[in-house]
Amino acid sequence: MSDMKDALLLGSEGIKKTILHGGSGDIPKFVTGVKVTFHFRTQLCDDERTVIDDSKAVGTPMEIVIGNMFKLDIWETLLSSMRIGEVAEFWCDTVHTGVYPLVSKSMRRIAEGKDPVDWHIHTCGMANMFAYHSLGYEDLDELMKEPKPLYFVLELLKVQQPREYDRETWALSDEERLKAVPVLHGQGNKLYKQGRYQEATQKYKEAIICIKNVQTKEKAWDVPWMKLEKMANTLTLNYCQCLLRMEEYYEVIEHTTDIINQHPGLSLITSFLTRASEGS
Structure with a gap:
């Protein structure tokens, strides 16, 4: 049975909580850097409670790091009201669920063994969405066109303080990400x-993802954004050099054409072609 005092979550607008299974102990401290492991199920608010995503069906729980600008920041609010082992259902109004299709796309690509970034259409994710009018999943396209309230059923499994786990690049702060870029580049x-071209591409990709994560918080085409764009382009061209060695010519054409279209100044491309022709 749910506890009526939990019906409204901390007085938050547009969120209602129902506890399905009580957890144990006190509510953990959800400070910046804490890693939270949980299962989630996302459902429409229709008569069938249609399931959109279910981490248990995939077989892998979700992990996020508090304060790390996870796109669906409402989940931090929901999780911070829970105890270990608790299962709770949260109704969230559209003001909190508008970005869910974009987040879901990334999670699905990871579950399918793909990169969350679509490297065959390398430009900014938002630009791609408008250019192609599709996220690649019909149900998410519908949600994108017409945002709706959603139910999130969350099961809190584990809460780890920053020193209790090895931090991967996705779990770093922006400052740490930028420090990681030259290391990964090297x-x-x-x-x-x-x-070892295949392994090199992974390092370049990881560095580009670090840059792109930081870049999303800057205003497009402003000086800080452009500095990050130049760094990303340089790494993309290194990535392309690996592809050339691996005879992945079509993808090289896609990436270099993308950069030319965005940035008519061709100095980077000229430098890349010179290096490639010299085999350096």
């Missing part, structure tokens, strides 16, 4: 020189 270059 590792990629070293692998390239050793002829």
Whole structure:
């Protein structure tokens, strides 16, 4: 049975909570840097309670780091009201669920063994969405066109303080991400020189994702944004050099054309073609 005092979550607008299974102990401290592991099920508010996503069906729980600008920040609010082992259902109004289709797309791509970033259409995710009018999933396209309230059923499994886990690049702060970029860049270059092109592409990709995550918080085409764009383009061209060695010519054409279209100044491309022709 749900507890009526939990019906409204901390007086938050547009959120209603129902506890389905009580947890144990006190509510953990959800401070910046804390890693939260949980299962989630997302459902429409229709008669069938249509399931959109279910981490248990995928077989892997979700992990987020508090304060790390996770796109669906409402989940931080919901989780911070829960105890370990608790299962709760949250009704969330459209003001909180508008970005869910974009987040869901990334989670689905990961579950399918793909990169959350679509490297075959390398430009900004939002730009792609408007250019292609599709997220690649019919149900998410419908939600994108017409945002709706959603039910989130969350089961809190584990809460780890920052020192209790190894932090991967996705779990870093913006400052830490930018510090990681030159390290990853150097590792990629070293692998390239050793002829380990596939491994080098992973390092370059990881560095680009770090940059793009930081860049989303800057205003497009402002000076800080442009500095990050230049860094990302340089890494993309390194990535393309690996692809050339791997004879993935079509993808090289896609990436380089993308950069030319966005930035008519061709100095980077000219430098890349020179390096490629010299085999450097």
